[in-house]
Amino acid sequence: xxxxxxxxxxxxxxxxxxxxxxxxxxxxxxxxxxxxxxxxxxxxxxxxxxxxxxxxxxxxxxxxxxxxxxxxxxxxxxxxxxxxxxxxxxxxxxxxxxxxxxxxxxxxxxxxxxxxxxxxxxxxxxxxxxxxxxxxxxxxxxxxxxxxxxxxxxxxxxxxxxxxxxxxxxxxxxxxxxxxxxxxxxxxxxxxxxxxxxxxxxxxxxxxxxxxxxxxxxxxxxxxxxxxxxxxxxxxxxxxxxxxxxxxxxxxxxxxxxxxxxxxxxxxxxxxxxxxxxxxxxxxxxxxxxxxxxxxxxxxxxxxxxxxxxxxxxxxxxxxxxxxxxxxxxxxxxxxxxxxxxxxxxxxxxxxxxxxxxxxx
Amino acid sequence: xxxxxxxxxxxxxxxxxxxxxxxxxxxxxxxxxxxxxxxxxxxxxxxxxxxxxxxxxxxxxxxxxxxxxxxxxxxxxxxxxxxxxxxxxxxxxxxxxxxxxxxxxxxxxxxxxxxxxxxxxxxxxxxxxxxxxxxxxxxxxxxxxxxxxxxxxxxxxxxxxxxxxxxxxxxxxxxxxxxxxxxxxxxxxxxxxxxxxxxxxxxxxxxxxxxxxxxxxxxxxxxxxxxxxxxxxxxxxxxxxxxxxxxxxxxxxxxxxxxxxxxxxxxxxxxxxxxxxxxxxxxxxxxxxxxxxxxxxxxxxxxxxxxxxxxxxxxxxxxxxxxxxxxxxxxxxxxxxxxxxxx
Numbered sequence: 001x002x003x004x005x006x007x008x009x010x011x012x013x014x015x016x017x018x019x020x021x022x023x024x025x026x027x028x029x030x031x032x033x034x035x036x037x038x039x040x041x042x043x044x045x046x047x048x049x050x051x052x053x054x055x056x057x058x059x060x061x062x063x064x065x066x067x068x069x070x071x072x073x074x075x076x077x078x079x080x081x082x083x084x085x086x087x088x089x090x091x092x093x094x095x096x097x098x099x100x101x102x103x104x105x106x107x108x109x110x111x112x113x114x115x116x117x118x119x120x121x122x123x124x125x126x127x128x129x130x131x132x133x134x135x136x137x138x139x140x141x142x143x144x145x146x147x148x149x150x151x152x153x154x155x156x157x158x159x160x161x162x163x164x165x166x167x168x169x170x171x172x173x174x175x176x177x178x179x180x181x182x183x184x185x186x187x188x189x190x191x192x193x194x195x196x197x198x199x200x201x202x203x204x205x206x207x208x209x210x211x212x213x214x215x216x217x218x219x220x221x222x223x224x225x226x227x228x229x230x231x232x233x234x235x236x237x238x239x240x241x242x243x244x245x246x247x248x249x250x251x252x253x254x255x256x257x258x259x260x261x262x263x264x265x266x267x268x269x270x271x272x273x274x275x276x277x278x279x280x281x282x283x284x285x286x287x288x289x290x291x292x293x294x295x296x297x298x299x300x301x302x303x304x305x306x307x308x309x310x311x312x313x314x315x316x317x318x319x320x321x322x323x324x325x326x327x328x329x330x331x332x333x334x335x336x337x338x339x340x341x342x343x344x345x346x347x348x349x350x351x352x353x354x355x356x357x358x359x360x361x
Numbered sequence: 362x363x364x365x366x367x368x369x370x371x372x373x374x375x376x377x378x379x380x381x382x383x384x385x386x387x388x389x390x391x392x393x394x395x396x397x398x399x400x401x402x403x404x405x406x407x408x409x410x411x412x413x414x415x416x417x418x419x420x421x422x423x424x425x426x427x428x429x430x431x432x433x434x435x436x437x438x439x440x441x442x443x444x445x446x447x448x449x450x451x452x453x454x455x456x457x458x459x460x461x462x463x464x465x466x467x468x469x470x471x472x473x474x475x476x477x478x479x480x481x482x483x484x485x486x487x488x489x490x491x492x493x494x495x496x497x498x499x500x501x502x503x504x505x506x507x508x509x510x511x512x513x514x515x516x517x518x519x520x521x522x523x524x525x526x527x528x529x530x531x532x533x534x535x536x537x538x539x540x541x542x543x544x545x546x547x548x549x550x551x552x553x554x555x556x557x558x559x560x561x562x563x564x565x566x567x568x569x570x571x572x573x574x575x576x577x578x579x580x581x582x583x584x585x586x587x588x589x590x591x592x593x594x595x596x597x598x599x600x601x602x603x604x605x606x607x608x609x610x611x612x613x614x615x616x617x618x619x620x621x622x623x624x625x626x627x628x629x630x631x632x633x634x635x636x637x638x639x640x641x642x643x644x645x646x647x648x649x650x651x652x653x654x655x656x657x658x659x660x661x662x663x664x665x666x667x668x669x670x671x672x673x674x675x676x677x678x679x680x681x682x683x684x685x686x687x688x689x690x691x692x693x694x695x696x697x698x699x700x701x702x703x704x
Contacts, residue, residue: 003491054530054559161488175648178648206588206629211646234634244549263636277589278590278592279633281633297529
């Protein structure tokens, strides 16, 4: 186990702090840099939203945190510090072996995952109760009867009606909403400090989505749990998260508080993304501002800033060569854009302007 | 929009459309009940208009779309379609051979751009197949036609020999749109055309659909569950719940002044992409009832906050509560429900 040096501690101790994480998949066709230098942190009781489109590495980054990346993918470098429980020693998850005893004590117990598809996350040949009981007994020394009672309590807590009967149901006998609740119950079974919700509402209807989001919000308050919420739905992020990380092609484009990201986005990608989504409050029938092009294939990532071929503020000779570092662009707001780094820092004052003249360096 | 289109002729009209799926049991496959997937649905679409059909999964919106395409035969009801230069026909009654000349005029855009394109066919075959089937056997002529359609949807004609795997999700959806437009349809049924796409390309496809409508005078039936998208591109909106139409009106009207508690609940559930907007605490309790065994009276009453005794006993009929605003609710006049734009 790797012990974190006390000097590295911040004043407000984050629960999880990921630093320059790189997760690569060496495939026959080439190297896929699924996560390429991602840094973020989350404090206890916070809800961190990670937004990004498909292939941006948001799910892989979370799998790295849990050490459940499918081979041949592996963590190449970086640190994932998890603060110790009750002031204990912090652990660098990136240094642990996926199958190690220490990792197994963290996975599911300290950090739990709510997977994306409630349909395929449960075994169809075991009752949901049996699976929740198994999860409880994995991390706590209780007998089967006690575990079953705890499972019923958990199902009750997540709003499954008639939990005494539903505990013996199979996953395919439940509706999408109930199945998602059961998954949440299973995730909560070991009282985790961090819950990772990977697109928990993507496959379900808006009305059920609203129920699940309310449930997560309530549980978060009750248990003072930290939640990392992964989604591509900016509406869900706006309603759920206190802090937001915007990812694109394996890199953090921007991160900050939810208000800053939605009302004062600094990175051209965040700005363009927010403009392009139709809003229930926006003017109908007008053309939407678009982001031209499409997400590049992982094998031919653009050089320099990954967003530069689609960027409106592209600076030739800079963005296509230099990888922009994540630099502060405000209080607690960071963006990785060359408009804000280096000499362009002088332009920070006029950061709200959309265009920076070409060649200005 | 509504005033302008009111003068246009009716392209498609559904009258009391029903589609039941029998539930069979036992050795002799006795019919023991029906799943009432679509139950008495009536609406009309005028030429050049976009009608949005919204509702939760399992509410029958896709079944309605499939009946219009005659991918399945409705149990009862009429589907009146106005073909190009011809008499209005009832699609529900036509035989296979009678349908053949009509089919090119009603085309479909599918939800999943990955599953709806044959990976072994190149672009020329995919987009050219409808032309070939409909008698354009001259390969050169077909190539020209396909190139033109590809340009129309924003793809380069040079891509014609490539296969679907070489394209991104947004481009594939363009291929799907090109295939649907190959035969110059009058009516395009788009079943969740952008819900499988990435956020940054959704806008591209929505803009394309709006452009094509203006250029070609297309009429859309837009099946979707994303209300933000529906509000953006639809002129009229019809809301379905457990196989029944609960409300229909002009998009502006329905989003500002929903009159059915279900419509209002559906709108309240949409997360607004603005963190300053407080989270709505009105939550729709419970689940969609089983369409094989729906509740008595109004199907929505067990989940409705405004239900009275009458709602439990008497099924409400769809009636014109305000001009051009149809609602199936006993209390439509007295309730004042929050819309999206009015809050």
